Structure formats: C-alpha cells, structure tokens
Amino acid sequence: MKYFINTFILGSLVVLLTACGSNANQTIYHWDKAYIDSVYESLNEEGDINTQISNLEKIIQDSYTNKKKIAPGLYAQLGLLYSKIGNNSKSIMNLDKEMEMFPESKQYISFLKNKGVK
Amino acid sequence: MKNIFTIVFSITMMIFLSGCAKNQELYDYSSFTKNKPKSILVVLPTNESLDIKGSSATLANSILPLSEAGYYVFPPVLVNETFKHNGVYEAKEIRNVSLEKLKEIFGADSVLYINVKKYGNNYAVLASKTEIELEAKLVDLHSGKTLWNKETKFIKSSGDSGGGLIGMLVTAVVTQIVNESTDQAYEASMIANNILFRTNCNDCILYGSYSPNFNKDLQLK
Numbered sequence: 001m002k003y004f005i006n007t008f009i010l011g012s013l014v015v016l017l018t019a020c021g022s023n024a025n026q027t028i029y030h031w032d033k034a035y036i037d038s039v040y041e042s043l044n045e046e047g048d049i050n051t052q053i054s055n056l057e058k059i060i061q062d063s064y065t066n067k068k069k070i071a072p073g074l075y076a077q078l079g080l081l082y083s084k085i086g087n088n089s090k091s092i093m094n095l096d097k098e099m100e101m102f103p104e105s106k107q108y109i110s111f112l113k114n115k116g117v118k
Numbered sequence: 119m120k121n122i123f124t125i126v127f128s129i130t131m132m133i134f135l136s137g138c139a140k141n142q143e144l145y146d147y148s149s150f151t152k153n154k155p156k157s158i159l160v161v162l163p164t165n166e167s168l169d170i171k172g173s174s175a176t177l178a179n180s181i182l183p184l185s186e187a188g189y190y191v192f193p194p195v196l197v198n199e200t201f202k203h204n205g206v207y208e209a210k211e212i213r214n215v216s217l218e219k220l221k222e223i224f225g226a227d228s229v230l231y232i233n234v235k236k237y238g239n240n241y242a243v244l245a246s247k248t249e250i251e252l253e254a255k256l257v258d259l260h261s262g263k264t265l266w267n268k269e270t271k272f273i274k275s276s277g278d279s280g281g282g283l284i285g286m287l288v289t290a291v292v293t294q295i296v297n298e299s300t301d302q303a304y305e306a307s308m309i310a311n312n313i314l315f316r317t318n319c320n321d322c323i324l325y326g327s328y329s330p331n332f333n334k335d336l337q338l339k
Contacts, residue, residue, distance in 0.1 A: 076193035107225025
C-alpha cells in the first residue's frame with residue numbers, strides 16, 4: 001500500500017512538473033553518492049581511504065562513460081586522499097586536474113601545492 | 119542503496135528544477151545580482167544540535183545542490199584541513215576569520231555560513247521524529263555584503279506527510295530511504311540541503327555561471 005502511494009505521488013509529480021516545463025534529467029555533472037560519502041567520512045575521520053580512492057576513481061571513469069562533467073571538488077578530494085597514503089605524484093596530478101577543470105580553484109590549489117597538501 | 123540515491127537524487131532534482139511554487143515574497147536580490155559570485159567557499163557549519171555529525175553531514179550534502187545551481191564549490195575537506203593547519207579547529211572560530219584572509223587564501227568570491235539548528239532523531243513516546251533545521255547566509259568576499267540568506271526546516275515523523283507538494287513528496291522519498299538506511303538523519307539532511315539550495319523560487323539562491331540557466335532565474339523575470 002505504501003509503495004502504491006509513493007508510486008502515485010511520484011507519478012503525479014512527474015506529470016505536474018512536466019506541465020511546468022521542467023527538465024529533470026539535465027544535471028550539469030555526474031553524481032554518485034560515494035563522492036558525498038567520501039567527504040562525509042573524511043570530515044568525520046572515518047572510513048577506509050583505499051576504498052574511498054577506488055570509489056572516486058570509478059566515478060571518474062563513469063563520468064567519462066556517461067559523457068558528463070566531473071563535479072567540483074572531486075579531483076581535489078581524490079588528490080587529498082592520495083596524499084594521505086603518501087602517493088604524491090597522483091595527489092599533484094589530481095589537484096592539477098581540479099585546476100584545469102575549474103579555474104576558480106587556481107589560487108587555492110597553487111597555495112596548497114606550495115604548502116604541501118598535508 | 120544506490121537505487122535509493124538515484125530516486126532521492128532525481129526527485130530532489132525535480133524539486134530543484136521545478137519553478138512551480140511561487141508563494142513567498144520576493145527576496146531582495148539587489149546585492150546578489152550586483153556581485154554575482156562564481157565560486158562559493160562552504161565552511162564547516164556551526165552546530166547547535168546534539169549530534170556532533172550535524173556539521174559534517176550538512177557540509178557534505180551541500181555540495182550537490184550548490185554545484186548544480188551553477189557554482190564552483192571549494193573542496194570541503196581540503197578547506198577544513200587548511201583551517202586546521204592554521205590552528206582554526208572550530209566552526210565558531212572559522213566565522214571569526216576575516217573575509218580579507220579568506221579571499222587571500224582561497225581566492226573565493228563568496229563564503230557560505232551554515233548553522234545547523236536541529237539535526238537528528240527525537241524519540242517521543244509514540245513515534246520517532248527526524249528533524250533537520252538549517253540556516254544559511256551567503257556573504258560576498260569582495261564587498262562584505264550579505265548576498266542571500268534562507269532557513270529550512272524539514273521534519274520526518276513516522277506516518278505523517280508534511281505540508282504542500284514538496285513536503286508530501288519528500289516524505290514519500292524519506293520513507294523509502296528509512297527502510298534502507300541506518301543513518302536516517304544523514305539521509306534526511308540530503309533532502310533538507312536540496313530544499314535549502316533549490317533554485318527558481320522567490321527566496322531561492324540564484325543560478326551561478328556554470329548553470330545553463332545562469333541569468334534566467336524565474337523569480338527575476
């Protein structure tokens with residue numbers, strides 16, 4: 001019953017929003033909950049870093065597959081994770097990618113590279 | 119879990135992209151339209167709730183809606199580490215860092231201060247309630263002016279449906295999540311953030327320059 005109601009609400013919403021001319025599938029970036037979770041876990045100093053790294057690498061691959069842009073901060077987050085396991089070349093590589101994609105980050109990323117991320 | 123995320127995501131995107139509900143007084147956007155920030159530095163939210171994770175959950179869940187609104191969102195964990203390296207550990211202390219200093223280090227156009235008023239579950243005798251209450255203030259780092267501010271309250275009680283279309287919809291979604299997730303507050307905060315930072319309503323944040331809808335906000339027409 002609950003499932004039916006949910007489906008009904010969703011269905012009617014889709015109809016309603018279609019009438020308003022919204023375009024629900026046009027996101028700018030490719031999203032995956034693993035990126036949000038990685039940020040959440042890092043802030044709480046929890047979670048396994050290697051697992052997070054492989055999750056983020058997979059998101060980058062999926063973004064290419066789906067021909068969608070990588071979300072702001074994802075490359076930088078990956079760069080941070082690599083620096084935490086001592087892989088400095090991959091850390092710098094990903095920080096540079098962030099800068100390349102988002103020029104707004106240039107000043108900050110340059111600051112980080114001069115200071116060392118950690 | 120992934121399916122649930124997809125459902126939540128597509129629904130929040132719908133909420134987000136729907137410009138139907140126009141029932142609030144129009145926000146005064148004069149400073150916002152004058153300054154048009156391209157990038158937002160979201161700093162660690164201050165937290166008045168009893169749950170220590172209210173801050174980190176809110177910060178993590180703000181990334182998606184703010185990015186989709188068209189802003190460059192600075193990487194929250196790196197930003198937080200930078201503060202720590204400079205001896206600033208608490209969200210309250212971050213609020214005291216001068217705008218000048220923030221601009222100098224991060225090169226950001228604006229800073230977003232979020233306060234978590236409520237985050238978590240209250241267990242009453244008969245039913246449990248997941249309650250999220252957030253307030254956000256966007257400050258321009260060049261002029262020091264407040265560009266925009268907004269509050270959102272989101273409550274999920276067992277067996278209720280909130281008011282209005284969005285409330286009803288969100289309740290339906292969260293009900294599905296709750297059956298799957300062990301961290302109800304974190305999931306509810308995802309929805310609360312998507313409501314707080316949605317676009318195209320009379321007190322909504324304006325689109326940023328990465329959005330195809332930049333300068334096309336419905337409320338400004």
